[in-house]
Amino acid sequence: MRFSLVPLFLVAWPLAEIAGFVLVGRAIGLWATLGLVIGTAILGAVLLRTQGMHMLRQVSTEGREGRMPGRALIDGAMIVVAGILLLLPGFLTDIVGLALFxxxxxxxxxxxxxxRIVVVGSSNSTRYRYESGKPSPNDRKSGPVVDLDEEDFHRNPNPSSPWAGPKGKEP
Known part of the structure; x- marks a missing residue:
């Protein structure tokens, strides 16, 4: 989406939601419309909780098996967005939210x-790079390691630092 269309989208979406309220209100009445809005908010909260717990278990399982949970994280993000859309009042947001479930x-x-999604993670000193959930050919490349002796490195603490200990020395 081009950025010049974003302001138009931000104005058109609420107007479409208002039009949806008017159309549904005329068709089924005020109280039934309010019941639908409250019902979808409750449904969104329940689905967000149950699906979110399922997603957390799936991410945990993939992590224990040594795989990057890229797909599970994206699924989880879509479920969170779906739950938020169901919690928001409006019939268009409810349709999009239900579709994402x-x-x-x-x-x-x-x-x-x-x-187009690249997930980069690290474990200890080894880096893994996954593209769309598949390990890349450069898997398990580690960065440069610099080994210093005690004399090669020392800290010069800043005496005005709030983290400095008594008399400007580090704790």
């Missing part, structure tokens, strides 16, 4: 943006 929709979004 469907695994097929998340898989479709992942297939569109997954190849």
């Amino acid at each position: 469907i695994p097929f929709v998340r898989n479709l979004i992942w297939s569109l943006v997954g190849r």
